[in-house]
Amino acid sequence: MRAIILKEIGGPENLILADVPVPIILDNEVLVQVKAISINPVDAFVRRTKEALDWVYSYKGTEEHIILGWDVAGVVTETGKAVTKFKKDDEVFGNFKFVGQANAYAEYVAAPETELVLKPANVSFEAAAGATMAAMTAWMSLVNVGKIKKGDKVIIHGASGGVGHYAVQFAKHFGAYVIGIASETNRDFVLGLGADEFIDYKTQFFEELVNDADLVHDTVWSDDDKHIERSLKALKPGGTLLSLIVYPDQEFIGKAKAEKNVSVLRVNVSPSATYEQDMEYIARLLSSGEVKTHISHIFPLEEMHKAHAIIQTKNTVGKIIVTP
Ligand SMILES: NC(=O)c1ccc[n+]([C@@H]2O[C@H](COP(=O)([O-])OP(=O)(O)OC[C@H]3O[C@@H](n4cnc5c(N)ncnc54)[C@H](OP(=O)(O)O)[C@@H]3O)[C@@H](O)[C@H]2O)c1
Incomplete structure (x- = not known):
């Protein structure tokens, strides 16, 4: 072959x-x-x-x-x-x-x-x-780990990419208010996926525009904790930071909890007990046309x-x- x-x-x-x-x-x-x-x-x-x-x-x-x-x-x-x-x-x-x-x-x-x-x-x-992988990653982050629910305000970094474009659509499916972040050239694409607001990461500082998010789905690479620190600022007390790229250390996690009561959770796409059930749910969303x-x-x-x-x-x- x-x-x-x-x-x-x-x-x-x-x-x-x-x-x-x-x-x-x-x-x-x-x-x-x-x-x-x-x-x-x-x-x-x-x-x-x-x-x-x-x-x-x-x-x-x-x-x-x-x-x-x-x-x-x-x-x-x-x-x-x-x-x-x-x-x-x-x-x-x-x-x-x-x-x-x-x-x-x-x-x-x-x-x-x-x-x-x-x-x-x-x-x-x-x-x-x-x-497959991209959709499962978005699903694990928002649904399995983030426990997204109706009315949540959710920031999706990388909203125009493979993972992010499913994340925006899943978040809308669960009734969240979605702020998608990507480059200006992809504004219409991200809004077209259903995002309620768009932020251009190249010209705007999202943490200066949002400080009351329930969930931040962070897929942005940085050598240090700088990007997830910015994501922390955009969360409301009691919110959850979903970190898909950076592995936050215990000190960072403890400080976020102590200072702002924010949960910092690392997300890895990996075989899970609910994989088949989750994929079947995704298949139904694709079939109904709600997710594309x-x-x-x-x-x-x-x-x-x-x-x-x-x-x-x-x-x-x-x-x-x-x-x-
Ligand atoms: N933890 C896990 O299990 C897991 C699983 C799958 C993927 N990932 C990781 O998640 C990330 C996203 O995956 P993907 O498949 O969606 O990648 P992708 O399709 O390449 O999408 C990348 C996204 O990131 C945005 N972006 C690029 N540079 C950026 C920057 N400097 N600041 C902010 N946003 C930036 C892009 O926006 P514009 O193009 O609009 O600028 C685009 O929306 C990758 O790093 C991937 O390795 C992690």
């Missing part, structure tokens, strides 16, 4: 097309013919960072090649002996084996049945593939390097999809 292998750690040009064996499924897995793959910032991070790649590959199976990727939508072509949830020809999507070796940049993948859900018939493979995947680029498999060149700019609008 065709797959994209990583020749060596480095730039997007190291992602090259190769012919590799079709994976052999375990008893609890299904073989999926991949119709669409979603690209995330972590893909580029692992591609260029030895420590990250070593970590992913500490879960390595017997594969000969390094194949990146964790997010797919496709069609089940074979089922393992112990599989009960799916049958041949089912259309499925999911984020699987994260942060191990999932080998998603390929024409076929072997995925555990528990990490896939049925794709609604009226949702395209591309839109479903997009709503915005796709800014679709590339054929052999142009994976182009997808990586864009995702690593940190200015992706919505999702980038690759089709085998």
